[in-house]
Amino acid sequence: MQSSKQTAVSQVAFLSVQDVLDLVSRVGIESFIKGLANTIEDDFKRWAQFDKSPRFAAHSPEGVIELMPTSDGQRFSFKYVNGHPKNTLLGLQTVTAFGVLADVDSGYPVLLSEMTLLTALRTGATSALMATYLAPANSTCMALIGNGAQSEFQAFAFRTLLGINTLRLYDVDTNASKKCQANLIQYGFDVTICTSPEQALVGADIITTCTADKRNATILTTDMVKDGVHVNAIGGDCPGKAEIDKALLLRADVFVEYEEQTRIEGDIQQLAADFPVIEMHNVIAGHTAGRTTQTQLTIFDGVGFATEDFSALCYVHKLMKQYLSVKELELIARPDEPRNLFGLFKAHNQTCKVA
Amino acid sequence: MQSSKQTAVSQVAFLSVQDVLDLVSRVGIESFIKGLANTIEDDFKRWAQFDKSPRFAAHSPEGVIELMPTSDGQRFSFKYVNGHPKNTLLGLQTVTAFGVLADVDSGYPVLLSEMTLLTALRTGATSALMATYLAPANSTCMALIGNGAQSEFQAFAFRTLLGINTLRLYDVDTNASKKCQANLIQYGFDVTICTSPEQALVGADIITTCTADKRNATILTTDMVKDGVHVNAIGGDCPGKAEIDKALLLRADVFVEYEEQTRIEGDIQQLAADFPVIEMHNVIAGHTAGRTTQTQLTIFDGVGFATEDFSALCYVHKLMKQYLSVKELELIARPDEPRNLFGLFKAHNQTCKVA
Incomplete structure (x- = not known):
């Protein structure tokens, strides 16, 4: 069962809300912000390497849902983020977010992370970084x-x-x-x-x-x-x-x-x-x-801006391996033979019949 | 611990690769495709209700990474999908995908699903649906x-x-x-x-x-x-x-x-x-x-097109409750008081000290 799962799925690292709370607590919030600001600064220094476009925004009467993609040619990232000011009346966040980091050469995602906390952290880090200048x-x-x-x-x-x-x-x-x-x-x-x-x-x-x-x-x-x-x-x-x-x-x-x-x-x-x-x-x-x-x-x-989220995702992707036991999601199908995607159903049914 | 997690996190349903294999196997592939084609057809009938835009595409020498968003005003969806023909030489899929369904009124995601299999299924369903005409x-x-x-x-x-x-x-x-x-x-x-x-x-x-x-x-x-x-x-x-x-x-x-x-x-x-x-x-x-x-x-x-993925996500979101024990991801932070996002760190540290 385990071996069938390993061949059928390509794992994507997952950072949950609790994981980000863990990570920041272990690193220390000020050290975390300092490292994050350094990463954001380094990425602003190589601005020309990034694909840049205004974010995609879907507006509705109550708010907006946005997708913020960017890439440095090696890694691609995007963030999903909403802005709904009236949410607080319902006990919900005005802004929530999650994001994905992917490998450009293969197109495969490598990290899915909560970004409500990461957005708050990178927004603070960006503001303070700009203020140093x-x-x-x-x-x-x-x-x-x-x-x-x-x-x-x-x-x-x-x-x-x-x-x-x-x-x-x-x-x-x-x-x-x-x-x-x-x-x-x-x-x-x-x-x-x-x-x-x-x-x-x-x-x-x-x-x-x-x-x-x-x-x-x-x-x-x-x-x-x-x-x-x-x-x-x-x-x-x-x-x-x-x-x-x-x-x-x-x-x-x-x-x-x-x-x-x-x-x-x-x-x-x-x-x-x-x-x-x-x-x-x-x-x-x-x-x-x-x-x-x-x-x-x-x-x-x-x-x-999208590059700040890119920086944040790259930063936690590096840090998490050091501080956390990395969890993985079965998000991407990976058949033994790439052209035999349908074969996953056969393998799955056989596993179920055996089990 | 359980109660602290429930207040700190808003759950998002998660459909893994194995879950989609389970779901399709339980429903039966032909019944699944029939229901999916019906959903796609119903959504094409209300075409004017959808926000439509050409997909966002990030091209690289080896392939393309795309984001395909759409909304009917009540639900928002997007799919992440890559296309890398040379991937098969590395034992990877040419096309992999995942997608998210969200609630437009709150901006909160409600479902994260693998979509490598779902894209293959909806592409078949769409082709055959069009052929019926x-x-x-x-x-x-x-x-x-x-x-x-x-x-x-x-x-x-x-x-x-x-x-x-x-x-x-x-x-x-x-x-x-x-x-x-x-x-x-x-x-x-x-x-x-x-x-x-x-x-x-x-x-x-x-x-x-x-x-x-x-x-x-x-x-x-x-x-x-x-x-x-x-x-x-x-x-x-x-x-x-x-x-x-x-x-x-x-x-x-x-x-x-x-x-x-x-x-x-x-x-x-x-x-x-x-x-x-x-x-x-x-x-x-x-x-x-x-x-x-x-x-x-x-x-x-x-x-x-993005509406076909929207249809597929809505379809499995409905079906999964009937056929699967739904798994949830801690993807969205949910503090007791929406404006007290920072308070999650305090609550987390107290929990860790107690534990």
């Missing part, structure tokens, strides 16, 4: 506006990569801020809950906005933000969903992941198509400057 | 050119839907024909192995071509094919891969699944963009005639 020197304090599922991951990533330990929280729902505070203070963060966005910005070197409403909600207006700060705007990430006042964008130097996608999904969807933006791979590779002066207002208009 | 009345004999992994599924589908029991096989590799014959004769098919395509066509009412080379290989030329037959041409299914002589196409009435995709991938890629074709949903819904005379030469230029 864009945030003012010696930043110590971050305003965190929107204290939902993504907020703690931003906090850990910014502490890991930039040493930010002081957080000023604001959310329209104080319960969200309290949840975020409770999660973070036990890890030694210095956390203040604020009663307005304005109050949250006091003393902040970095402003992170990660709100979830699927509408153009202006979280930051231009009069609220002083020169010299870095705005990490990651909540405006689909058509009709923005967080940043147009006038604030016009004042700033705006940095993006992949211009073609961000024009559709990012906060810059509010601006003319020729508003100048800088793709971060140019900054990371050293072709273009990031922050050049202490008074510069920088904005990272982050929407999340 | 296009093949000459009282067909009894089919030429089957290309005797690889798809061939037996074509045979079973045409017997199930059209009563075809006489098969004339041809393949450039006689071992493939012998494999196909050995698989089919035990099920009562009347099978003859032929030494040339011309010989295979003798007496055939229907000609099925399902060869796998990724190049323009002219399997059928116009002088080989007499009026009145139906050609089921399914091997020419990606850019640069065709089976049917241009002159033969020009002589025939050509039927397709989704014109926009078939212009890119089908045998009609050899013809001008305004060469007239008929989409099969129009025939199935009764808006357009299929075959109208006994002398008409009809060609179904099949490439496989």
